[in-house]
Amino acid sequence: MRIKVINPNTTWSMTRTIEAAARASVSSDVEIEAVSPTMGPVSIESHADEALAAVGVMDEVRKGEADGCDGYVLACFGDPGLHAARELASGPVIGIAEGAFHAASFLGRSFAIVTTLGRTLGRARDLVNEYGFTRACVAYRACEVPVLGLDEDPESAYAALRVECERTIADASPDAIVLGCAGMAGMCARLQSELGLPVIDGVAAATSLVEAMVRIGAKTSKREEFAAPPAKEVVGLLSPF
Numbered sequence: 001m002r003i004k005v006i007n008p009n010t011t012w013s014m015t016r017t018i019e020a021a022a023r024a025s026v027s028s029d030v031e032i033e034a035v036s037p038t039m040g041p042v043s044i045e046s047h048a049d050e051a052l053a054a055v056g057v058m059d060e061v062r063k064g065e066a067d068g069c070d071g072y073v074l075a076c077f078g079d080p081g082l083h084a085a086r087e088l089a090s091g092p093v094i095g096i097a098e099g100a101f102h103a104a105s106f107l108g109r110s111f112a113i114v115t116t117l118g119r120t121l122g123r124a125r126d127l128v129n130e131y132g133f134t135r136a137c138v139a140y141r142a143c144e145v146p147v148l149g150l151d152e153d154p155e156s157a158y159a160a161l162r163v164e165c166e167r168t169i170a171d172a173s174p175d176a177i178v179l180g181c182a183g184m185a186g187m188c189a190r191l192q193s194e195l196g197l198p199v200i201d202g203v204a205a206a207t208s209l210v211e212a213m214v215r216i217g218a219k220t221s222k223r224e225e226f227a228a229p230p231a232k233e234v235v236g237l238l239s240p241f
């Protein structure tokens, strides 16, 4: 089995963090291919970044199909390009937000999201509502560490993240915490041990869920919405598509 884990931002040091978390979450017979697109923002912290990143996600899924990948993880908490990726992929495609919400829902009645910048919480709220977890998600919080700050100064980023998690637990008493950034993957186990409640890293959750779906033979439905997109001319910069 081969799962392609796509970090939609173009920061390869973060892709390596994501790769380690993905590899640790799957069985030994599963091959993980972790990539960043060849184009796109170095970090994704706005709707504009998400729009740009979606093109790179599509390009990586297109290449993955040619390479025979069995499934895909979109390792960015905004799940950028998820629906387009499902149109292009034959196997399952799971974003880390959707994967994390499902995983958290198996562990308790409620969860809280703790992410990087507060400006991305609107997107998180939209995804919670779209995926059907409105009642379960009891808090939307941010530690105000920029995405690349997680890599540049991990110790102070961890300290800020832990403080915000502690505040969230005190204010909203969630049963679990969902980490709102793929770049936090390497901090999950330490946080869980120090905070004393389940802490979900979406990279591990989504990757293990893709493995499970491939093992039961589940593929993306091609009946209607996620059928291959109708062939048409694309002009200008995006013409390769």
Ligand SMILES: O=C(O)C[C@H]1NC(=O)NC1=O
Binding pocket: 009, 042, 043, 044, 045, 075, 076, 077, 078, 115, 116, 117, 120, 147, 180, 181, 182, 183
């Ligand atoms: O939305 C965020 O803040 C986190 C998101 N951005 C990014 O570049 N990788 C992520 O997981």
